[in-house]
Amino acid sequence: MAKHFLIRRAGRAAAASAAMLAPVSFSVAATADIAWSMPSKRIAVEDPVHKKHLLERIHIDTDSQERVVLCVDMDEENFVLFQVGMPDGRVLRSGSWLLAPGPNELVLDARTWPSGTLELSVLTKKDLMKLDFER
Numbered sequence: 001m002a003k004h005f006l007i008r009r010a011g012r013a014a015a016a017s018a019a020m021l022a023p024v025s026f027s028v029a030a031t032a033d034i035a036w037s038m039p040s041k042r043i044a045v046e047d048p049v050h051k052k053h054l055l056e057r058i059h060i061d062t063d064s065q066e067r068v069v070l071c072v073d074m075d076e077e078n079f080v081l082f083q084v085g086m087p088d089g090r091v092l093r094s095g096s097w098l099l100a101p102g103p104n105e106l107v108l109d110a111r112t113w114p115s116g117t118l119e120l121s122v123l124t125k126k127d128l129m130k131l132d133f134e135r
Contacts, residue, residue: 006081006123055129062135070106074099081123
């Protein structure tokens with residue numbers, strides 16, 4: 001089974017919907033054991049001219065020791081799954097985020113999080129990416 005939380009969550013959702021059809025559930029079960037790797041750069045997804053990818057537009061504010069704030073401006077509504085974790089794979093916080101047109105802000109309680117390098121992973125309809133940031 002894949003190690004990344006968002007891939008496991010997407011796999012469980014796909015497996016639950018595929019259980020209705022025997023041929024589909026067999027194909028999902030056959031591919032569930034394939035190793036997944038996280039890309040370090042975006043590949044094969046082209047954005048319109050002068051448009052940045054969601055992860056390139058997201059601003060991570062780590063000035064406070066008690067919270068981490070994620071900010072992003074959106075042109076259209078989008079739904080994403082996010083996860084904040086450590087480089088060793090330990091998950092600190094995960095959830096979903098409905099992004100509305102305009103400025104969006106998500107405040108995460110970070111009182112128990114360690115300092116140092118952390119990873120923000122975001123799963124969109126198009127891709128799964130991660131960003132490293134310092135706290």
